[in-house]
Every structure is written in C-alpha cells, then in structure tokens.
Amino acid sequence: MEFKDRTALVTGAAQGIGEAVARALAARGARVAGLDANEERLSGVMDDLGARGHRAAAFPVDVADSQAVERAVDRAERALGPIEMLVNVAGVLRMGQAVALSDEDWERTFAVNTRGVFHVSRAVARRMIPRRSGAIVTVGSNAARTPRMHMAAYAASKAAVTMFTKCLGLELAEHDIRCNVVSPGSTDTPMQRALWADDRGAQAVIAGSLAAFRLGIPLNRIATPGDVADAVLFLLSDRARHITMHDLCVDGGATLGA
Incomplete structure (x- = not known):
C-alpha cells in the first residue's frame, strides 16, 4: 500500500495507536498532519518523522473544542495540502462502576471520544465533499460490542461513535x-x-x-499498535475502495466474532 503525496490527518498522534498510524502512513509516502492535546509528545513524534525525511506537522488541539478543531484543520490543509485521509484515534478512558462515575468522568469521555470524532470528521468531510474523494477511519473499540465491567462511559462513547461513523459513511457515499x-x-x-x-x-x-465476565484472547497474544495500524491503512487504501460503513474488529478473537 502506497500513499505517496497524499495528505492524512491523524488525531491522537502523540502516542499509542495514533502514533503507529502516523508513522505507518509517513513510511508509505503520505504527508501527515498530527493532532493531539499533548503538545510536547506530538511535537516530538512529528519532529522525528521530519528528521527521517517525511513531511509531517504538529497541530496541538483538544478535539473536544470544535472551533479549535476547525482552525487546526484549516492550518493543516494550508501547510500540507488537501486532506484525503482522516484517522480518528484520540480517546480517553475513565474507569469506574457506572453508579460511581462523576458527571465530569462521563462528560469528558464523550467530549473526546464522541464529540471529538464528530468535530474532526465534520471539519474534514466538509472539505472532502466538493473534491468528491476521501477516506475516513475511526478507531473504535470492541467494547462497543460487548459489555465491560467498569467501562460504561468508554464503551458507550465508542458505541455511539461507531454508529456515527456508519451514518456518516451512508451520507457521504x-x-x-x-x-x-x-x-x-x-x-x-x-x-x-x-x-x-x-x-x-x-x-x-x-x-x-x-x-x-471477560473472555481471554484466543490468539494468545495482545495486539501491538502496529497490528491496528495495518488494519487502518488497509481501509484507507485503494484495496478497500468498495468497502464503506464496515466495522473491522482487531481483537485476536476476544469477542468471538460478535
């Protein structure tokens, strides 16, 4: 899969899955705009990509802030060119029994995991529509499919954003x-x-x-960020040109194909 001279925007690019996606895209020729609330870590990742000869730029932003997102997307396009690929990875996890979660726990989880995806997807999709081209991948969670102890806010936020992305796909097809x-x-x-x-x-x-009430992992290994990045890049690529509104589970069989 090659993405030479194509611009990708990746949220949550400062670490974990987001960083792995950003690095994998850059290695395959993409120009990468990285968004994250952690300015220091984000700058470190993007600077490292630049030092390796890739075109990459950091745009620190809290995706929960819709106006800040709009400005960041505008700056990214002016710096790197029209965004052809978007990967929503930014997320937070607040653990606790559902009856013990605070209002702030619940609201912050949805502010980043769900509203953040809405803010970024809306800003990018509005620019993709007149160009009649683009691919968006949202990194959700298998917790959206199966109830998890002490993860009510996280699982609910991921279930919401999964359906949002599918509805967006229907409208943008x-x-x-x-x-x-x-x-x-x-x-x-x-x-x-x-x-x-x-x-x-x-x-x-x-x-x-x-x-x-949690199953183990039948493949007997925990995923690496690269495992998830590989799935993301496939769905962004032309090899997946006839795939939309799909939810690809990458969990080693932990949810038994649910």
Missing part, C-alpha cells in the same frame, strides 16, 4: 467518500498499561477473567 471503523481489543499502549497491576498485566488480559 454519493460523494465517493468512504467511512469505516476499526475496533481494537486490548492493545499494548500507554492507556492499556495504565490498567495493569504489574508486569504480568498482558498475561492476565490474554487469560481473561470469569469474575469480570
């Missing part, structure tokens, strides 16, 4: 713009590692937990 979802399971990222009690955290995830 007439403009030759494809919209798909990649739903990872447990992936070795800073967000995942923050949930581990010790260095055997990955093994515990792979094994599953009857007490938490």
